[in-house]
Amino acid sequence: MSYQDAEDFWEDDSFVAWVRQGHDSSFWEDYFRQHPEKKIVAEQAKALILAASTLPEVRPAEPQVDRMWQHIERGMHPAPPRRLFGATGWAAAACLLVLFFTSFYFYFRPRASVYRELVSQAGTSLLETVNETDRTQQVRLADGSTVDLAPGSRISYAADFKELPRREVYLTGNAFFTVTKNPRQPFLVYSGTVVTKVLGTSFSVETSENDRQVTVKVRTGRVSVFSRTDPEAEQKTTDRQLTGIVLTPNQQLTFDGSDKPAGRTLVERPQLLPTAATSDFEFDNVPAPEIFRKLEQAYGVTIVFDETLLQHCRLTASLKDESLQDKIQLLCQGLDARYELVDGQIVITAKGCSP
Amino acid sequence: MKTDWHTSDDIQLWNQFRKGDADAFAGLYQRYVGVLYNYGYHFLADAAEVEDAIQELFIDLWRLRENLSETTSVKFYLFRSLRRRIRQVSEGRSLTVQIPDSPSSDHAIPSYEADYIFQEQHTLDLHRLREVLLQLPARQHEAIRLRFFDDFSWEQVALIMQMNEQSVRNLIQRALRKLKELFGLLAAFLPLLMYPGLS
Numbered sequence: 001m002s003y004q005d006a007e008d009f010w011e012d013d014s015f016v017a018w019v020r021q022g023h024d025s026s027f028w029e030d031y032f033r034q035h036p037e038k039k040i041v042a043e044q045a046k047a048l049i050l051a052a053s054t055l056p057e058v059r060p061a062e063p064q065v066d067r068m069w070q071h072i073e074r075g076m077h078p079a080p081p082r083r084l085f086g087a088t089g090w091a092a093a094a095c096l097l098v099l100f101f102t103s104f105y106f107y108f109r110p111r112a113s114v115y116r117e118l119v120s121q122a123g124t125s126l127l128e129t130v131n132e133t134d135r136t137q138q139v140r141l142a143d144g145s146t147v148d149l150a151p152g153s154r155i156s157y158a159a160d161f162k163e164l165p166r167r168e169v170y171l172t173g174n175a176f177f178t179v180t181k182n183p184r185q186p187f188l189v190y191s192g193t194v195v196t197k198v199l200g201t202s203f204s205v206e207t208s209e210n211d212r213q214v215t216v217k218v219r220t221g222r223v224s225v226f227s228r229t230d231p232e233a234e235q236k237t238t239d240r241q242l243t244g245i246v247l248t249p250n251q252q253l254t255f256d257g258s259d260k261p262a263g264r265t266l267v268e269r270p271q272l273l274p275t276a277a278t279s280d281f282e283f284d285n286v287p288a289p290e291i292f293r294k295l296e297q298a299y300g301v302t303i304v305f306d307e308t309l310l311q312h313c314r315l316t317a318s319l320k321d322e323s324l325q326d327k328i329q330l331l332c333q334g335l336d337a338r339y340e341l342v343d344g345q346i347v348i349t350a351k352g353c354s355p
Numbered sequence: 356m357k358t359d360w361h362t363s364d365d366i367q368l369w370n371q372f373r374k375g376d377a378d379a380f381a382g383l384y385q386r387y388v389g390v391l392y393n394y395g396y397h398f399l400a401d402a403a404e405v406e407d408a409i410q411e412l413f414i415d416l417w418r419l420r421e422n423l424s425e426t427t428s429v430k431f432y433l434f435r436s437l438r439r440r441i442r443q444v445s446e447g448r449s450l451t452v453q454i455p456d457s458p459s460s461d462h463a464i465p466s467y468e469a470d471y472i473f474q475e476q477h478t479l480d481l482h483r484l485r486e487v488l489l490q491l492p493a494r495q496h497e498a499i500r501l502r503f504f505d506d507f508s509w510e511q512v513a514l515i516m517q518m519n520e521q522s523v524r525n526l527i528q529r530a531l532r533k534l535k536e537l538f539g540l541l542a543a544f545l546p547l548l549m550y551p552g553l554s
Contacts, residue, residue, distance in 0.1 A: 006531055007527065007528055007531055010527060010531070011509065011524065011527070013508060013509070016502070016503070020503070020506065047481070047484060048484065048488075048503075048531075048534065049503050050481060051481050051484035051485045051488055052485075052488055052499050052500065052502075052503035052504055053503045053504055053506075054481065054485065055485055055488060055489070055500060055504050056485070056489075057389075057393045058392065058393050058396045058397070059389045059392060059393055060388065060389070060392050060406075064406075065385075065388055065389075068388065068406055068409060068410055069381070069384060069388075071410045072384065072410050072413045072414055072417075075410070075411075075413075075414030075417070075418075076377070076414060076417045076418075116396075116402060119396075119402075120396060120397050120489075121489050121490075123482065123485070123486065128402065130402070130403075130406075154402065
């Protein structure tokens with residue numbers, strides 16, 4: 001056989017076996033000694049074979065393998081049919097039912113196509129966990145981060161992040177992330193068209209059924225969010241800093257599938273930071289700016305107010321289980337002020353008090 | 356007798372399983388579920404469908420075990436059965452739009468991708484090559500993966516993909532042309548890809 005082109009080497013089983021496993025080595029060593037001019041094309045064929053034989057893999061995680069096996073075992077030993085109105089009648093009924101449910105299942109099941117595309121093009125091998133139970137399932141990643149995966153959601157991740165420049169995971173559905181701090185290895189969540197990037201924090205990502213709408217809510221720390229189609233996405237992914245739209249605790253951002261996200265807002269029910277000293281706020285004739293600063297620290301939110309206008313306003317209040325918004329509302333009543341939410345911040349408008 | 360699937364070879368497990376040995380059957384599942392999932396995931400359907408298909412494949416194998424014949428390659432048998440099964444599902448449903456492997460779909464790679472590759476040519480390595488392989492049209496990628504990743508012979512690749520061998524050859528030639536086009540001349544990055552063995 002004469003070898004003209006890389007194709008000829010590709011098609012030769014003995015060449016492929018030699019590249020993959022080193023079989024038949026003396027034959028090929030001799031061949032290239034006699035035909036040194038063939039080395040270039042052979043090298044091309046070899047590089048491609050090596051690249052193809054080390055393509056990334058997607059494998060089911062151990063619990064998923066076990067769950068699938070349980071399903072198979074149930075199928076291996078079907079329960080004997082109960083004779084109520086004869087075996088044939090039941091079989092017909094069962095067929096109908098199965099047909100009905102499977103067609104519904106196939107037609108109406110959400111198609112997580114963006115997720116699938118991302119996972120199959122990932123540059124590394126991934127493990128996948130699917131939560132098919134009806135309660136939240138915790139997934140522990142190799143770096144110690146945890147993911148609380150909502151029912152019906154799936155996530156893919158590398159078994160080990162050690163050799164990788166970034167910790168990258170792929171999500172469809174909803175999950176709450178608690179990410180261990182490692183500024184040198186940013187943590188990125190890919191969901192629909194949205195990339196959420198953090199250095200170490202906790203936050204949730206919620207994707208709608210078709211992966212089009214994505215909402216990111218931050219519990220602690222800082223998170224940057226950008227679109228995969230952002231012209232600077234590459235830069236934002238690799239950057240050591242958090243760039244793009246940065247979310248701070250109790251802020252959320254929704255992408256609705258168009259390139260431009262809606263503005264930042266506060267989450268519906270802001271939570272106290274884990275670092276908050278207390279959940280009881282007792283104020284006895286305290287200047288209003290001091291009260292707002294206490295709340296800012298406790299919730300990690302930004303409250304915008306006019307320091308000089310409010311410096312002479314003093315309030316006495318006992319705040320405890322109310323939501324943050326109710327607390328602010330109560331304080332505003334005492335100040336004859338009002339508040340609004342602008343870009344995820346609380347903005348207070350007041351007349352002020354005379355000294 | 357209990358079969359230890361870690362040490363037994365495929366044919367031994369297969370024959371034990373055909374006689375009704377559930378441990379041997381579990382061994383075959385453990386041995387192949389990962390590669391089957393990986394194969395299905397990349398080409399055939401969404402993840403849940405791949406799971407369903409693998410489960411049904413194994414349930415049917417068990418139910419029909421007495422009718423199964425000997426085989427020379429268990430892996431080949433399983434891959435071919437899985438592909439057929441998922442094809443049936445997707446055709447019966449006829450919701451998936453099949454992208455034909457026509458010359459026009461060869462241009463499915465966005466041009467910025469190619470630009471990026473050219474620009475990065477000096478740092479080209481196996482990693483980049485892999486990325487480009489992943490961008491090939493689905494059937495070209497499938498043939499390459501079956502041959503070089505899953506280590507089937509060209510003849511087996513053709514049988515799994517239900518094509519004749521010549522069509523597989525044509526597919527491969529198109530893939531190679533595409534790869535060359537993407538890299539300019541492959542030779543451009545060769546100095547960086549010298550592996551021991553040829554030089």
